[in-house]
Amino acid sequence: MNSTLASMVMEMGGISMKIAVLSGKGGTGKTMVSVNLAAAAQRAAYLDCDVEEPNGHLYFKPENPVEEPVSVKIPKIDHDACSGCRQCVDFCKFNALAYINKKVMVFDDVCHACGGCAIVCPERAISEWDKTIGKLLSGTSETVEVHSGFLKPGQASGVPIIKEVLAKAPGDGTLTLIDCPPGSACVVMESIKDADYCLMVAEPTLFGAHNLAMVHELVRLFEKPHGVVLNKCLEDSPNPSEVFCIEQGIPVLGEIPFDLELGAINSNGEILVRVQAHYAALFSELLLKVKEAAARETAPDSQR
Amino acid sequence: MKIAIPVDENHPGTAVCASLARAPYYLIKDTVSNELTFIENTAANSQGGAGVKAAQLLVDQQIEALLTPRCGQNAAEVLTAAKMKIYKTEYPSAKENLTAFNSGLLATLNEFHAGFHGHGDGGH
Structure with a gap:
C-alpha cells in the first residue's frame, strides 16, 4: 500500500494501527493504560508481550480461552x-x-x-x-480480542513467544494495543518492531524521568512516532518526566492522576473504563488523542 | 599437574577473583615444571553462557585441579564431564591457596550456584 492510499484509509476510519505501550521500568502503568485503551475502543485487540509476567488477562478474564504451546x-x-x-x-x-x-x-x-x-x-x-518454552492464551472479553504470551521460568529468551503473540494481531484494521515488557532490552525491541506508534508511560519522579529517557532513546533509534502518558500525577507537584518531555519536545497525550479510587479498582483486577464512567471518559479521550497523534505522525506529509 | 585459579591480575601477587567465569585472568601453575603462567579469560565479557565458555577454556588448557571460591552449575557440568577436580579457595591471595592446596588443606567444592542467566548485566 502506498502512503497516499494509507492516509485515505485512515481518513475513512479503517486504520490498521498497532500501538505499543512501553516504559523504562515496571509498575509505571503500561498494563493499566493498554488494557483500558483497548477496553475504551469500540473494537480492539490486546496483545500481552510482557511474557515474563503477563497480567492483562487478569483484567480481561477472556472467555473460552484457547491455549497453544510455543516451542x-x-x-x-x-x-x-x-x-x-x-x-x-x-x-x-x-x-x-x-x-x-x-x-x-x-x-x-x-x-x-x-x-x-x-x-x-x-x-x-x-x-x-x-x-516447549511457554504458551499463548487467546480469548475474547466483550469487544476485545485478547492474546497473552507466557514464558516458562528459566528460559533464555522470551522473544520466540513475543513473535507468536504479535502474529495474532488481526490483519483487518482492528486497533491493536501491544503491552510491552518493561525496560529497553531485546524483548522490548521485538515488541515495538512492527508498531505504528509508541506510547510511553512515565511516572512523576526523577527515577521515572531517567527510565523515560531510556525508552525514548529506544523509540528514536527505531524511528517510531511516539508520545507520552504521564501517570500518577500529583497536583501542584513537580513532574520531572513532564520536564523531560518539554525539553525533548515529546508530545504529552494525557495525564492520569494519582488517585486512590483508580488504584483500588485496578488492584482488584477490574477494568477502570468498564466500572466508572469518569474513567471511561478519561481513557476515551486519551484513546482519541493517541489515534490522532498516530494518524498525524504516520501521515505521508509528516517530516519523520 | 596443572592447577588453575581465577584471578584479578596477571602477576604472582594477585588476589583470587570472586567470579570463576567472569575473572579477567586465570593463573596456571604447572607442578612438574614449577612454571607460573597467566592466560586471559576470553569468556569474561560474554553476554551469556560465560560459565560454559570459561570451563571449555580451562579444559582446553588441560587443567586437572581448579581452585575457585565458587562455581556455577553450567561450568561445573563441563568441568565434571572433563573429570577436573574443583577445590574451594580459603584465602584472599592466589599464592596462599596454592600453598594450602600443596599441603592438602583445601577441600573439594561441592556446591554449585545457579546461573545468573543475563540478570545483573542489564543488557540481556
Whole structure:
C-alpha cells in the first residue's frame, strides 16, 4: 500500500494501527493504560508481550480461552557423525555448546535457538528438537480480542513467544494495543518492531524521568512516532518526566492522576473504563488523542 | 599437574577473583615444571553462557585441579564431564591457596550456584 492510499484509509476510519505501550521500568502503568485503551475502543485487540509476567488477562478474564504451546528448536548432536571440528562451539555466540571428552555438550537453558550450529556443522551431525518454552492464551472479553504470551521460568529468551503473540494481531484494521515488557532490552525491541506508534508511560519522579529517557532513546533509534502518558500525577507537584518531555519536545497525550479510587479498582483486577464512567471518559479521550497523534505522525506529509 | 585459579591480575601477587567465569585472568601453575603462567579469560565479557565458555577454556588448557571460591552449575557440568577436580579457595591471595592446596588443606567444592542467566548485566 502506498502512503497516499494509507492516509485515505485512515481518513475513512479503517486504520490498521498497532500501538505499543512501553516504559523504562515496571509498575509505571503500561498494563493499566493498554488494557483500558483497548477496553475504551469500540473494537480492539490486546496483545500481552510482557511474557515474563503477563497480567492483562487478569483484567480481561477472556472467555473460552484457547491455549497453544510455543516451542523453539534446540540442537541435538549425533555423536557418531560428529568429527570434533568444534565449528558449532566456535559459532555459538551464546556459549550454549562445549566440546568435552570428544563430545559436544548442549546447554538448553543457554541456547537462543538460532539454528546456526546445525547450519555450520560440516558433518550434518546436528538435528533439532522442539522444546516447549511457554504458551499463548487467546480469548475474547466483550469487544476485545485478547492474546497473552507466557514464558516458562528459566528460559533464555522470551522473544520466540513475543513473535507468536504479535502474529495474532488481526490483519483487518482492528486497533491493536501491544503491552510491552518493561525496560529497553531485546524483548522490548521485538515488541515495538512492527508498531505504528509508541506510547510511553512515565511516572512523576526523577527515577521515572531517567527510565523515560531510556525508552525514548529506544523509540528514536527505531524511528517510531511516539508520545507520552504521564501517570500518577500529583497536583501542584513537580513532574520531572513532564520536564523531560518539554525539553525533548515529546508530545504529552494525557495525564492520569494519582488517585486512590483508580488504584483500588485496578488492584482488584477490574477494568477502570468498564466500572466508572469518569474513567471511561478519561481513557476515551486519551484513546482519541493517541489515534490522532498516530494518524498525524504516520501521515505521508509528516517530516519523520 | 596443572592447577588453575581465577584471578584479578596477571602477576604472582594477585588476589583470587570472586567470579570463576567472569575473572579477567586465570593463573596456571604447572607442578612438574614449577612454571607460573597467566592466560586471559576470553569468556569474561560474554553476554551469556560465560560459565560454559570459561570451563571449555580451562579444559582446553588441560587443567586437572581448579581452585575457585565458587562455581556455577553450567561450568561445573563441563568441568565434571572433563573429570577436573574443583577445590574451594580459603584465602584472599592466589599464592596462599596454592600453598594450602600443596599441603592438602583445601577441600573439594561441592556446591554449585545457579546461573545468573543475563540478570545483573542489564543488557540481556
